[in-house]
Amino acid sequence: MTxxxxxxxxxxGGEIMRRVVLCxxxxxxxVLLAPRTSSAQAAIAGAVKDATGAxxxxxxxxxxSPALIEKTRIAVTDGAGQYKIVxxxxxMYQVAFTLAGFKSVRRGGIxxxxxxxxxxxxxxxxxxxxxTLTVTAESPIVDVVKNTTEFVANRDVLDSIPTxxxxxxxxxxxxxxxTVVFNVLGQYNMRVHGSxxxxxxxxxxxxxxxxxxxxxxxSGFYMNDASVQEVTYTTGAESAEMQAGGLRINSxxxxxxxxxxxxxxxxxxxxxxxxxxxxxxxxxLISIAKTAYDYxxxxxxxxxxxxxxxxxxxxxxxxxxKFYVPSSKFADGSPAxxxxxxxxxxxxxxxxxxxxxxxxxxxxxxxxxxxxxxGFSTLATTSPEASTDAFGNGWVPQIKWTRAQSTRLLVExxxxxxxxxxxxxxxxxxxxxxxxxxxxxxxRLTVAAGNTIPPYKSATEDYSMMAAxxxxxxxxxxxxxxxxxxxxxxxxxxxxxxxxxxxxxGGAPIAVAVANTPASAVQKVNSDLGMFIQDAxxxxxxxxxxxxxxxxxxxxxPAESSAAGPWIQARNFPAIENVPNWNDWSIRLAGxxxxxxxxxxxxxxxxxxxxxxxxxxxxxxxNGMTYSTQTRAWLDADRNGSIxxxxxxxxxxxxxxxxxxxxxxxxxxxxxxERGYNWEYSAAVQHELVPRLSVTAGYYRRQxxxxxxxxxxxxxxxDWNSFAIxxxxxxxxxxxxxxxxxxxxxxxxxxxxTDGLYTFSTANHTTYNGFEVSANARFNRVLMFGGVxxxxxxxxxxxxxxxxxxxxxxxxxxxxxxxxxxxxFCDSIPPFRTTLKASGSYNxxxxxxxxxxxxxxxxxxxxxNYTVTAAIAGRPIIGSTANATTIVVNLINPNSVFLxxxxxxxxxxxxxxxxxxxxxxxxxxxFNVFNAGTVLTVxxxxxxxPATNAWMTPTTILDGRYVxxxxxxxx
Numbered sequence: 001m002t003x004x005x006x007x008x009x010x011x012x013g014g015e016i017m018r019r020v021v022l023c024x025x026x027x028x029x030x031v032l033l034a035p036r037t038s039s040a041q042a043a044i045a046g047a048v049k050d051a052t053g054a055x056x057x058x059x060x061x062x063x064x065s066p067a068l069i070e071k072t073r074i075a076v077t078d079g080a081g082q083y084k085i086v087x088x089x090x091x092m093y094q095v096a097f098t099l100a101g102f103k104s105v106r107r108g109g110i111x112x113x114x115x116x117x118x119x120x121x122x123x124x125x126x127x128x129x130x131x132t133l134t135v136t137a138e139s140p141i142v143d144v145v146k147n148t149t150e151f152v153a154n155r156d157v158l159d160s161i162p163t164x165x166x167x168x169x170x171x172x173x174x175x176x177x178x179t180v181v182f183n184v185l186g187q188y189n190m191r192v193h194g195s196x197x198x199x200x201x202x203x204x205x206x207x208x209x210x211x212x213x214x215x216x217x218x219s220g221f222y223m224n225d226a227s228v229q230e231v232t233y234t235t236g237a238e239s240a241e242m243q244a245g246g247l248r249i250n251s252x253x254x255x256x257x258x259x260x261x262x263x264x265x266x267x268x269x270x271x272x273x274x275x276x277x278x279x280x281x282x283x284x285l286i287s288i289a290k291t292a293y294d295y296x297x298x299x300x301x302x303x304x305x306x307x308x309x310x311x312x313x314x315x316x317x318x319x320x321x322k323f324y325v326p327s328s329k330f331a332d333g334s335p336a337x338x339x340x341x342x343x344x345x346x347x348x349x350x351x352x353x354x355x356x357x358x359x360x361x362x363x364x365x366x367x368x369x370x371x372x373x374x375g376f377s378t379l380a381t382t383s384p385e386a387s388t389d390a391f392g393n394g395w396v397p398q399i400k401w402t403r404a405q406s407t408r409l410l411v412e413x414x415x416x417x418x419x420x421x422x423x424x425x426x427x428x429x430x431x432x433x434x435x436x437x438x439x440x441x442x443x444r445l446t447v448a449a450g451n452t453i454p455p456y457k458s459a460t461e462d463y464s465m466m467a468a469x470x471x472x473x474x475x476x477x478x479x480x481x482x483x484x485x486x487x488x489x490x491x492x493x494x495x496x497x498x499x500x501x502x503x504x505x506g507g508a509p510i511a512v513a514v515a516n517t518p519a520s521a522v523q524k525v526n527s528d529l530g531m532f533i534q535d536a537x538x539x540x541x542x543x544x545x546x547x548x549x550x551x552x553x554x555x556x557x558p559a560e561s562s563a564a565g566p567w568i569q570a571r572n573f574p575a576i577e578n579v580p581n582w583n584d585w586s587i588r589l590a591g592x593x594x595x596x597x598x599x600x601x602x603x604x605x606x607x608x609x610x611x612x613x614x615x616x617x618x619x620x621x622x623n624g625m626t627y628s629t630q631t632r633a634w635l636d637a638d639r640n641g642s643i644x645x646x647x648x649x650x651x652x653x654x655x656x657x658x659x660x661x662x663x664x665x666x667x668x669x670x671x672x673x674e675r676g677y678n679w680e681y682s683a684a685v686q687h688e689l690v691p692r693l694s695v696t697a698g699y700y701r702r703q704x705x706x707x708x709x710x711x712x713x714x715x716x717x718x719d720w721n722s723f724a725i726x727x728x729x730x731x732x733x734x735x736x737x738x739x740x741x742x743x744x745x746x747x748x749x750x751x752x753x754t755d756g757l758y759t760f761s762t763a764n765h766t767t768y769n770g771f772e773v774s775a776n777a778r779f780n781r782v783l784m785f786g787g788v789x790x791x792x793x794x795x796x797x798x799x800x801x802x803x804x805x806x807x808x809x810x811x812x813x814x815x816x817x818x819x820x821x822x823x824x825f826c827d828s829i830p831p832f833r834t835t836l837k838a839s840g841s842y843n844x845x846x847x848x849x850x851x852x853x854x855x856x857x858x859x860x861x862x863x864x865n866y867t868v869t870a871a872i873a874g875r876p877i878i879g880s881t882a883n884a885t886t887i888v889v890n891l892i893n894p895n896s897v898f899l900x901x902x903x904x905x906x907x908x909x910x911x912x913x914x915x916x917x918x919x920x921x922x923x924x925x926x927f928n929v930f931n932a933g934t935v936l937t938v939x940x941x942x943x944x945x946p947a948t949n950a951w952m953t954p955t956t957i958l959d960g961r962y963v964x965x966x967x968x969x970x971x
Contacts, residue, residue, distance in 0.1 A: 194768020
């Protein structure tokens with residue numbers, strides 16, 4: 001080990017020790033201040049009165065359940081006769097009320113899930129304490145205490161409702177108010193009630209497992225279904241415990257318990273069980289997207305190593321699959337496919353009751369997820385040879401400690417580690433002379449990886465830590481605590497000839513996208529610190545939930561250097577600190593009112609400020625090593641269709657243009673830029689129609705502020721000259737034949753250095769408004785949930801944006817402040833649209849079960865992205881400071897043309913067989929029961945040649961009806 005390595009290791013070790021000391025100090029402070037835990041678990045609350053209706057202080061309230069390794073938890077009613085027992089894991093509970101001189105009261109059958117707080121009241125009668133009055137009642141279903149809205153997928157939901165993929169996003173799609181859009185390799189963009197996709201949080205036992213890429217919205221760890229007791233989807237009105245206000249998905253792992261138990265889940269499907277759902281019009285365009293095979297095995301086992309003291313649980317999941325890609329073929333003419341690499345996940349958990357007051361939980365997970373020919377799902381117009389082989393692997397260990405110091409004081413602390421390397425490589429068929437070819441008239445990528453799916457490697461290593469405490473009197477439940485996160489994220493890019501893509505128009509070379517590689521970009525998050533205090537104050541039928549939170553976020557770019565590349569000189573960058581260094585305060589104000597005092601109808605109002613999630617992505621904007629491309633004019637002088645000659649040498653004479661500081665640090669932060677945030681508002685009424693059936697009607701609103709934009713200080717809107725073309729004549733285009741104003745950059749700005757200022761706009765707006773009615777039923781034989789949502793999320797970007805490399809409306813390196821072409825449709829507002837979701841299961845006689853889900857989801861909006869060349873314009877075009885010779889423009893309003901609603905019905909038919917403690921269910925899942933052939937995506941590139949124009953050509957449709965067989969056994 002070198003001296004430099006030893007110094008680095010010592011520094012990292014000292015940093016971790018500093019964090020541990022900080023956590024312990026914060027925990028001690030929290031205990032001295034007598035606050036409440038940040039645990040994301042359930043509670044039981046209520047009031048005790050005597051026969052005259054007078055409140056009764058000093059009553060001992062005992063909650064017991066097999067889910068508690070310590071068996072019972074105890075509270076004492078306060079001066080107002082109120083009590084609350086917090087930090088309870090999911091399970092079935094019994095509550096007992098005792099006080100000398102009064103008969104004891106016992107009530108059972110109370111079901112706890114997620115963070116639900118049922119109201120369990122009691123009336124004590126004079127008599128001997130040894131006498132016990134047992135109260136029989138249905139478990140409450142309306143929470144009249146908390147404002148946080150959530151959906152809990154317990155084992156009944158996880159085991160009975162079929163989903164194409166057994167993961168958290170597939171279950172999230174079934175919840176009213178959510179949108180789930182596939183991204184790449186198991187990653188999804190998810191919103192709820194208009195939240196930002198970057199505010200998504202994934203947690204295990206309440207501890208974050210997101211990585212540091214982007215704004216921290218992604219996680220490379222995918223749900224191991226058999227390891228989970230329940231999954232809680234928090235959809236709104238988060239308390240001050242949480243930083244951001246997006247969808248939060250928390251998986252509660254199984255503990256094992258005092259009885260040995262286990263399960264085995266197996267499923268499989270093949271191509272012979274899939275129908276053809278293509279219409280006559282679609283058949284010539286799309287081949288059947290069949291599944292060659294898809295199977296999974298997921299065994300698990302757990303129980304006591306020592307009863308009432310030490311429990312364990314272990315599970316392993318293995319999955320392999322092969323999916324044919326619609327209308328795509330290999331070079332030999334055979335159907336192209338995507339193929340998993342043999343993905344696996346192993347999870348182990350140990351729960352230890354170290355003493356009557358102390359509980360320690362240790363969790364470890366190791367995963368590998370990869371795919372051959374990855375990228376088809378990213379770009380439907382990507383050919384198989386232009387895809388990548390991608391895989392990620394890593395592990396997550398975490399440890400949590402809780403201590404019930406007294407009946408009122410509870411403390412908690414934990415630490416988690418996240419490590420995940422990832423690679424995205426060229427296909428082996430791509431040789432060193434092969435470069436990605438992008439046909440601009442169709443959007444099709446061929447030959448080799450490039451465009452938006454270039455080859456690269458990345459690594460994320462981060463830590464998260466929390467400490468909290470609670471002091472609960474009954475009327476008050478005060479909680480305070482802290483969280484902190486830190487880590488390193490890096491990405492290394494390199495490609496053939498350090499070229500991202502060669503661009504063609506009708507087969508003719510027009511441009512080349514060069515890259516600032518080879519380069520490795522490293523960003524460090526020094527601290528993502530949050531401190532909060534929250535109180536739940538119950539007074540008669542009203543509970544006020546209010547709190548405050550302080551957030552500090554600091555990141556940096558370390559000193560970096562790189563050798564020269566074909567398109568850049570050697571670089572040596574000093575460290576850039578405090579990108580950013582934000583300090584913010586947030587408040588949460590909410591109230592829940594028991595309208596009739598029965599615990600069956602709650603009126604809930606909420607207003608809360610939430611800061612935008614951040615990770616390493618912001619610092620990457622100012623890292624000179626961050627991967628970037630620049631599109632330059634390409635004249636194929638030797639007409640060989642490549643920028644390389646036969647020997648692989650770059651023909652630099654064929655490339656024209658480029659800014660003078662490409663490959664250097666081209667962006668800087670506005671020192672006055674503050675952190676983005678949003679205000680969330682909601683008003684809802686929840687009512688129990690009959691026992692175990694509740695309905696909720698609500699209005700939801702979000703307003704976003706401090707919206708970031710990127711403003712190139714060396715280019716202004718006045719630096720462009722106007723000209724016009726005619727929109728192509730096409731009856732499908734609302735603007736057919738009309739004049740289309742466009743702008744070309746002044747020649748004196750060609751090649752000017754980029755000076756990008758990251759700042760914010762007060763003129764841009766993002767606002768969400770939604771109305772929703774939902775229902776939830778949990779009967780003995782029937783399970784149902786779902787709802788109807790009518791909403792819209794509107795964004796205006798006429799004052800610029802940070803999305804400067806996408807089409808249409810922006811040319812690389814410019815936004816609306818710099819380029820008037822980006823003003824087209826910048827204030828387009830979408831219409832309100834309605835989504836319907838319903839899921840349920842029904843247990844028939846003789847142990848048969850029928851279950852399923854139906855969704856009616858609005859189809860996506862469609863663009864018509866048109867590449868305007870000099871030939872089309874009838875004049876020379878300068879589209880950017882790098883001498884791009886084309887301009888991409890959207891010919892239609894992005895909120896005027898939509899694809900059809902996606903109506904889908906999935907079903908399961910199962911039969912259970914029982915033998916003593918063993919329960920075996922065989923089942924058949926039928927997906928897309930009606931064999932709908934709804935078009936999901938179309939080609940959004942509008943070609944200039946009518947004969948080859950592929951605009952609106954379907955690229956993917958719903959998978960045809962298919963059957964999957966499986967078995968789940970529990971014992």
